[in-house]
Amino acid sequence: AWAFLTVGIALGSWWAYYELGWGGWWFWDPVENASLLPWLAGTALIHSLAVTEKRAVFKAWTVLLAIIAFSLSLLGTFLVRSGVLTSVHSFASDPSRGMFILVLLFVVVGGSFLLFAVRATALKGEGRYELVSREVFLMINNLLLMLAMFIVLLGTLFPLVAEVLGLGKVSVGPPYFNLVFVPVALILMVFMGVGSLVRWKRHGVQALLKPMWKWMAIAIAFGVIAPLFLVGDYQVSVGIALVLVAWVVLNSLADMVKKMSSSRRGLWHGYQRLTRSYRGMVLAHIGMAVAVAGIAVTSLYSEERDVRLATDETVSVGGYEFKFKGITSVAGPNYQAQRGHFTISRDGAFVAELTPEKRAYHVQTSMMTEAAIDGGLFRDLYVALGESLGDGSWAIRIYVKPLMRWVWGGALLMALGGLLAISDRRYRLAK
Secondary structure, eight states: HHHHHHHHHHHHHHHHHHHHOOOOSSOOOOHHHHHHHHHHHHHHHHHHHHHHHHHHOOHHHHHHHHHHHHHHHHHHHHHHHHHOOOSSOOOOOOEEEEEHHHHHHHHHHHHHHHHHHHGGOOOOOOOOSSSHHHHHHHHHHHHHHHHHHHHHHHHHHHHHHHHHTTTOOOOOOHHHHHHHHHHHHHHHHHHHHHTSSSSOOOOHHHHHHHTHHHHHHHHHHHHOOOOOHHSOOHHHHHHHHHHHHEEEEEHHHHHHHHHHOTTTOOOHHHHSSSHHHHHHHHHHHHHHHHHHHHHHHHHHEEEEEEEEOOTTTTEEETTTEEEEEEEEEEOSSEEEEEEEEEEEEETTTTEEOOOEEEEEEEOOOOEEEEEEEOOOOOEEEEEEEEOOOOOHHHEEEEEETTHHHHHHHHHHHHHHHHHHHTOHHHHSSSS
């Protein structure tokens, strides 16, 4: 379920990027948040389940997380299908359906919490552990994920609560989430890099810190050099994010190599001895690091220009030359379109040809924007047609977005990690 939800969130982001024509991939829209809430709780649940399975502790907490994750799934269904929120992602406005889902939400959530309150005392942990142990680090991981979930929940529901209480229309948008959510996510990356290295029950502080100094030094060097190499500019916030990205990847790979090296028959045999659940965990953590790298770089280094162009005029964005070749009318199977033609070059060399469109479908009166995108591993070139300005010129929106594909690539790696982990032998054998 977690893997499919991860893919679903990535697909929603991809759809917004390609179909809405504004070049964004995440806007902290309430319906986007409705999918993120159970994902955060589900991520905490997966980690808590690992502790409960291995060490028989956190039992009550694991059950509580399961209830919360499913309850947030129902809450998301209510927000999307009831019509209480206005969003490009919501696809229903039916008060009767919304009332049914709300009643179901109260019955399921209320009943679950009632059962938990009655039976929680029977879920006592059996293991013991020290302050420096994997159990403690995974609990910190859980608390940070739930703090992030609460931040998103508060920002999503506060406008609805304010309206019900007569406080007027209140808007909670990207500034709030970027200010509060992002620092929590970065702190979570710190513990993610360390958590898999810590032993169960007890781990000496010196034994833990000694091998990590060299990885931290390499990570800091990467955070300083990588932005200059990728975009020729340096921003501290991106540098910090890339330090943590390298920190997670280096520690994950170092731990894997250490486990592989324990085999006397070579690294490949050692790799084959690793459980699929462990390999899936490493892949998911690296996927998270890849996604964070993409998010940080594309958010702060993207270049955008809204320009007015006539035929054969050229504009420079991000080191690329965008030449507008004009507009042609095109008849599609169920629409009529105005198609723009652009040639893109860099340092005099041809790069791509893009043909964005404005489409008028026969079944509706509003115009739809069909962006044209030249995607690559390290950058996207994005062109969207605006409106005709009446004198042969058009309003044009142009983006150059570095590492955009890494956001979705990281999400796919996380989903693949989850699927690999669930194919572990111990889950396939009959109990």
